[in-house]
Amino acid sequence: MKEQKSVVRQFMPAVLMAAIYIALLAFSPVAGKQVLSVSMSYFKEMVLIVPAVAVLMGLFDVWVPKHLIEKYLGSGSGIKGIVLAIVFGTAPTGPLYVAFPIAAGLIKKGARLSNVVIFLGTWAALKIPQIAVEIRFLGLGFSVARFALTLVAVILTGFILEHVFASAPEVNRRRDPNEIV
């Protein structure tokens, strides 16, 4: 019963969103339809990817031992951890929202916060297929400059965030240990 109640609560914002859409459709059908078609196409794209991500997360949880993540991305991983986070991040994988649950999983398994931030940043901005498109449209000079500067920015962001959260690591503690993703 309690479990059911929390599920209902989780969906409350989504119900609110549906109410906004209904109001918009009633108030201005033209704008409402346009908004609805954009959100539907995005929704379809996400629905296609999210189940796959959930399966990968489940496998990750069962097969990747905590000590491995701690060793390669944890507090003692140093430069190697940073390089590994960058390699993971630049690999050709899905959009950024796919990376959030993975990042949460890495934190839970003992990865260093700076490495998780670096992973998220490279995933977002420096994916290899994305760079290929960028070179094609904006030129090699632009692409190389952006890549280098963004890499520096992402690493700095990682260390700043780690510093900020050093005293209050809520990202590590806020979750019930039995709850996954």
Add this chain to the structure above:
Amino acid sequence: MTTAIIYSAVLVSLAWSFAKDRTKTRQALATSAKSLVNLAPGVLIVAGLVGLVIGLIPGEVISAHIGPGTGFAGTVIAAFAGAVALLPSLIAFPLAASLLRAGASVGTIAAFITTLTMVGFVTTPFEAKQLGLRFTLWRNALSFCFALIIALVMGVIL
């Protein structure tokens, strides 16, 4: 394309896992089902926000504000536009190239692309659910500041 790569990876991993240990695989899939329920509300909210933002703000309005002669103000506006927008890079880079040809500065384009990829206004609820609100706000705010710095540096060196 991306979807095909992801699903091939999923199928290969699942087959490998199943061959190695059935019980563990079943356990993994139970976990997956649980995460799916956890992810579902976020998916609905993000899809809803994307529709509202992209559907209600036309592209012409955006390009009118960051085009030629808008200077650093244009760069800042471009950074905000990038933070709010959610475009696949296949569309974003051609768009950026056309803005560049239309007279927008290199810095403005760099700011737009950097915030577009690293700052996600509409995905904030989803990120916060996974990683905490404080983490999300810090990461996005810092990425936004760095985007402006990257824009300034690129404007100077290119």
